[in-house]
Amino acid sequence: MDFGQTAELLARIQFAFxxxxxxxxxxxSIGTASYLAVLNALxxxxxxxxxxxxxxxxxxxxxxxxxxxxxxxxxxxxQFGTNWAVFSDKAGAVVGxxxxxxxxxxxxxxxxxxxxALFGRKRVxxxxxxxxxxxxxxxxxxxxxxxxxxxxxxQTPAGFSINDDGIFIPEDxxxxxxxxxxxxxxxxxxxxxxxxxxxAVGAVGAWHLLKDRSNRQARIMFSMAMWMAAIVTPIxxxxxxxxxxxxxxxxxxxxxxxxxxxxxxxxGAPLILFGIPNEAAERMDYALEIPKLSSLILxxxxxxxxxxxxxxxxxxxxxxxxxFFAFRVMVGLGFLMLGIGLxxxxxxxxKSLYTNGWLHRAALAMGPSGFVxxxxxxxxxxxxxxxxxxxxxxxxSESLSPVDAPAVGTSLVAFVVVYFLVFGAGVFYxxxxxxxxxxxxxxxxxxxxxxxxxxINPGPAQEDTIRxxxxxxxx
Numbered sequence: 444m445d446f447g448q449t450a451e452l453l454a455r456i457q458f459a460f461x462x463x464x465x466x467x468x469x470x471x472s473i474g475t476a477s478y479l480a481v482l483n484a485l486x487x488x489x490x491x492x493x494x495x496x497x498x499x500x501x502x503x504x505x506x507x508x509x510x511x512x513x514x515x516x517x518x519x520x521x522q523f524g525t526n527w528a529v530f531s532d533k534a535g536a537v538v539g540x541x542x543x544x545x546x547x548x549x550x551x552x553x554x555x556x557x558x559x560a561l562f563g564r565k566r567v568x569x570x571x572x573x574x575x576x577x578x579x580x581x582x583x584x585x586x587x588x589x590x591x592x593x594x595x596x597x598q599t600p601a602g603f604s605i606n607d608d609g610i611f612i613p614e615d616x617x618x619x620x621x622x623x624x625x626x627x628x629x630x631x632x633x634x635x636x637x638x639x640x641x642x643a644v645g646a647v648g649a650w651h652l653l654k655d656r657s658n659r660q661a662r663i664m665f666s667m668a669m670w671m672a673a674i675v676t677p678i679x680x681x682x683x684x685x686x687x688x689x690x691x692x693x694x695x696x697x698x699x700x701x702x703x704x705x706x707x708x709x710x711g712a713p714l715i716l717f718g719i720p721n722e723a724a725e726r727m728d729y730a731l732e733i734p735k736l737s738s739l740i741l742x743x744x745x746x747x748x749x750x751x752x753x754x755x756x757x758x759x760x761x762x763x764x765x766x767f768f769a770f771r772v773m774v775g776l777g778f779l780m781l782g783i784g785l786x787x788x789x790x791x792x793x794k795s796l797y798t799n800g801w802l803h804r805a806a807l808a809m810g811p812s813g814f815v816x817x818x819x820x821x822x823x824x825x826x827x828x829x830x831x832x833x834x835x836x837x838x839x840s841e842s843l844s845p846v847d848a849p850a851v852g853t854s855l856v857a858f859v860v861v862y863f864l865v866f867g868a869g870v871f872y873x874x875x876x877x878x879x880x881x882x883x884x885x886x887x888x889x890x891x892x893x894x895x896x897x898x899i900n901p902g903p904a905q906e907d908t909i910r911x912x913x914x915x916x917x918x
Contacts, residue, residue, distance in 0.1 A: 451843050453851040454526040457858060459825070461519040463818055464862050468512030470817045473587055473633065474640025475505040476580040479560070481667075483576045487569055493660050500660070500881040501644075504873060506561055509553075511869045515862075526851060530832050530842035534611045537603055537619060538593050545589035553582035584633065591632050595625040597833050598824065599693045605836065623693055627686040628824075634679045635820065638780060639813025641671035645783075646810025647877050649803035660881035662797050665806070669796065673784035680777055684740070691741050694834060696755045697827035700766040702737055703727045704751040711735035712749035717771075720763040725753060758830065766827040773819040776812045783809055 448456075479502055486494040520542075523531045531539075559567055559575035567575070602618025603611045613619060648665030651658050691698045699705075703715040705725045714736035718727040738747040752760050783805060790796045828834055832842045 448848060448852070450846050450848040450851050451840055453848055453855055454522075454843060454846070455839070457526065457851060457855045458519070458522055459822075460855070461515065461522065461858060461862070463821070464866055465512065465515035465519050466817060466821055467814050468508050468515060469583070469587070470636045470639045470814065471643060472505060472508045472512055473583040473636035474638075475501060475508065476583045477637065478640055478644065478667075479505060480573075480576050480580040483573055487573060493663055496660050496881055497664055500879075502561055504876050506557075507869060507873055507876070509557070511866060515866065518858075525854075526844050526846060527832075527842055528844040530837065533609055533837060533842070534597075534833055537596060537611050537613050540613075541589055541593040541596070541620070545586050545593075549582045549586035549589060552585065553579050556582070587633055587636065588629055591629040592620050592622070592625055595628045596620075596622045598622075598628070598828055599624040600833050600836060609837075611833070611836075624686075624689055627682065627689045630682050631679070631686050631820075634675055634682060635813070635817050637671060637675055638679060639817055641668045641675065642780065642783075642806070642809050642813045643811075644668040645672065645806045646808075649806040649810075650877070651880050652797060653800065653803050653807070655880070656797055658880060658882065664881070665803075666791075666796060669784065669787035669791070669806075672780055673788050676777065676781045676784050680781065683774075683777065687741060694827070695750050696752065696759065697761055697766065697824075698741065699750055699752045699755070700761045700763045700827055701770040701823060702741075702749075703730070703763065703767045704737070704749060705753055705763075707749065707751040707754055708738070709748045711746045712737040712741075714740065718767075720767050722763055761827045761829045766823045769819040769822040769826070773816050773823060776816040776819070779809065780812060780816075 479498060482494050482498040482501065485491070486498060556575040556578040559572060560579045563575060564572045596619055599622045600611075601622045602613065602615035604614050606612055644664050645668030648661045648663075648668060651661035652665055655661070687698070702712070703718055703720060704712055705727060711734070713732035713734045715727060715730050715732045718730035718732075721728045735745045738749055739745050741747070741749065752763070783802075786802055786805070787796060790799045790802050796802070830838050830840065832839050
């Protein structure tokens with residue numbers, strides 16, 4: 444089963460499919476682990492049962508997400524020995540240790556403290572339990588650091604030599620780990636994970652506020668998510684700008700594909716807002732552009748020259764269609780996130796954060812935005828790296844195992860079927876958890892207890908008083 448495609452293209456599609464499924468789970472679990480640490484710290488500080496309830500609510504979601512991330516990551520890694528064995532042989536001396544360090548320093552840390560964080564509060568006491576929760580959160584960040592370092596080295600390789608057999612030999616591990624794009628890429632990735640979690644948490648909070656505005660736990664989670672959106676999104680936009688400048692320096696062909704520039708612009712390049720890339724004719728059809736704005740964004744100078752794809756040999760150019768549109772999806776969602784964050788600040792100032800139904804609906808609609816933006820950014824950077832696996836040194840066509848297209852196509856179909864069955868069930872279960880309202884036991888008693896038993900049906904104002912609601916719930 445080869446679908447009329449080459450083994451190389453099918454292997455790339457298979458890796459893209461499995462890594463897409465894998466990446467959305469760590470992107471969520473990294474932020475959720477830190478969120479749990481904050482909730483647990485707030486519970487220990489304030490002894491407010493609402494924070495404990497939220498911790499218990501989100502720890503179950505984190506456990507499911509973490510498990511799916513581990514499983515999907517293990518499956519994905521096998522492809523280095525099946526479809527991409529030549530890459531593993533040539534670059535394994537560099538990439539292998541980085542991934543090994545991730546297991547030694549991060550995965551073992553997470554696995555060692557995960558059980559205590561999830562089930563050990565009553566067994567080890569509050570102090571050690573807080574340490575365990577913090578260690579899990581730190582472990583997820585360390586994991587992101589090592590994996591991002593390995594990927595960044597493939598984008599901007601440094602600290603190595605190549606022997607006569609084409610094998611990459613490590614020469615300077617500091618240069619390898621802290622390669623030129625690593626600081627920008629790891630910061631961008633971690634902030635993206637925080638925003639992914641923030642908008643997922645915000646969507647869940649908004650869902651429950653639309654059903655019951657007096658739900659104090661829903662108020663708290665929505666408030667915390669909107670603070671994250673308002674504070675972190677502008678930082679992420681700034682980091683993304685710096686990351687773009689770094690990419691322009693080290694991978695100018697990728698920037699040309701992202702911007703949709705086929706022609707060079709010696710006196711200032713336009714920003715193409717929309718168009719249809721025509722790679723056969725080497726032009727952008729139906730282009731809607733703003734003159735010289737691309738040069739201003741990328742070089743902070745309206746008249747700065749920018750290279751086009753025609754400046755690079757045809758066999759060294761990345762595809763244009765996917766980076767061009769994926770980049771616009773990522774940036775567009777980023778500015779929508781900024782809009783939600785600013786809207787929440789206005790609503791908070793107007794004391795309508797918990798009563799503004801349109802804000803809640805918008806936050807609910809933006810719930811998946813972090814996941815989509817993360818995948819769009821991933822496609823931009825990975826497809827934009829083509830035709831290389833190690834940028835400028837090892838081509839993708841030279842990294843493929845000696846496999847036939849029918850074998851890769853058959854395994855691709857198997858992956859698609861199994862992944863949608865297994866992980867589809869897991870995602871369905873997560874949505875079941877999201878729909879369950881975060882209500883304290885005493886809240887249940889309020890709904891069924893002496894007020895209802897006495898035939899009293901409290902109105903919204905009385906419910907707010909009974910549930911200790913009000914604008915003071917903002918964190």
